[in-house]
Amino acid sequence: MDLITQKKWDKAAPTFDLMAGKGAEERWEPFKRELFSAMQGNILFLALGTGLDIPFFPAGQSIQAIDISPKMLEQAEPRIADYSGDINASVMDVHNMSFEDNSFDQIFTSCTFCSVPDPINGLKSLKRVLKPGGELMMFEHTGSRYYPFKLMMDMMTLITSKIGPDMNRPTVENVTAAGFEITEVNHIFLDVVKTIKATKPAG
Numbered sequence: 001m002d003l004i005t006q007k008k009w010d011k012a013a014p015t016f017d018l019m020a021g022k023g024a025e026e027r028w029e030p031f032k033r034e035l036f037s038a039m040q041g042n043i044l045f046l047a048l049g050t051g052l053d054i055p056f057f058p059a060g061q062s063i064q065a066i067d068i069s070p071k072m073l074e075q076a077e078p079r080i081a082d083y084s085g086d087i088n089a090s091v092m093d094v095h096n097m098s099f100e101d102n103s104f105d106q107i108f109t110s111c112t113f114c115s116v117p118d119p120i121n122g123l124k125s126l127k128r129v130l131k132p133g134g135e136l137m138m139f140e141h142t143g144s145r146y147y148p149f150k151l152m153m154d155m156m157t158l159i160t161s162k163i164g165p166d167m168n169r170p171t172v173e174n175v176t177a178a179g180f181e182i183t184e185v186n187h188i189f190l191d192v193v194k195t196i197k198a199t200k201p202a203g
Contacts, residue, residue, distance in 0.1 A: 001093050005117055006068050009049075013071035016050050025052055028139070031188050032056045032110065035139055035195050039063070041105030044129065047112040048089055051076030059084040064104070066092040094122045099129045106130075109138045113171045123178030130200045136180055138196040142171045145191060172196055 012019070033056045040061075045053075048065035049072045057063070062085060067073050070091045080087045092098065094116060107126050116122040126136060172185055172194075180198035187194050 002068065002095065002117060005115075006070075006093075009067075009069035009115075010071040013050065013069060013075050016072065016075065017052065020050075020052055028188070028193070029056060031195065032139055035137055036108065038135075038137060039106065039108070042103065044099075044104045044107045044126075045087075046094060046107060046109045046126065047115070048073065048076055048087075051079030053110045054079040054083050054087070057083065057085070061085045063087045064099075065089045066094070066097070068093050094125050097125055097129060101128055102131045103129045104131060104134060106135045106137060109136075109140065111139065111141060113138070113140055113174065114142075114169050119169060119171070119174045120177050123174055123180070127179055127200050132200055133202040134200050136175070136196075136198040136200070138171070138175070138198075139194075140169075140171050140196060141193050142169050142191075 032053060036053070036057050039058055043061060043063045045063050045065040048054075048067045049069075054076070065087055067076075067089070068091065073089050073091060076089065080089060095118060107130055113119050113122065123136075130136065172182065175182060175196055175198050179201070181201055182196065182198045184197040185194055
């Protein structure tokens, strides 16, 4: 367990909903709902946090959720209880998950890989527990290739990484580097906010 990262997110938990911002959740809701609407089978949701994404899940699913922060999951409990399906939430580090190989049909992330300390190895861990041919479905914010946004996000990361996410991660490239096959990338806001769909090679 990465105790430094756990402590950072435990500290952020009481004010996380305020930091995430009601406006941002409303803005991205349609895109998240569309992505999550594909949920089926045995599902892993990475970094559940305080459960802000739960209202966007389709009804009646059976979801295994993890988060590195027990304080975040405590905040999520009312939303978990309100969900019209089954969410089993556990404290777990993506770099050291206890799940068996090839356990899940699908894995979903939501603004997660801006914060995973070792993103490529974190993605490799997800690939390990995903079944061959299984789907990785991501809603993420990433760095930008374009001036002046790239410079701005590099500068912002010097500050934001101390209290929360990095703002300049090359997440699409990291997914490929971890051994996934990308099937679709949709740009939602510039080249910064996007959905990424990928599969674990069947071989």
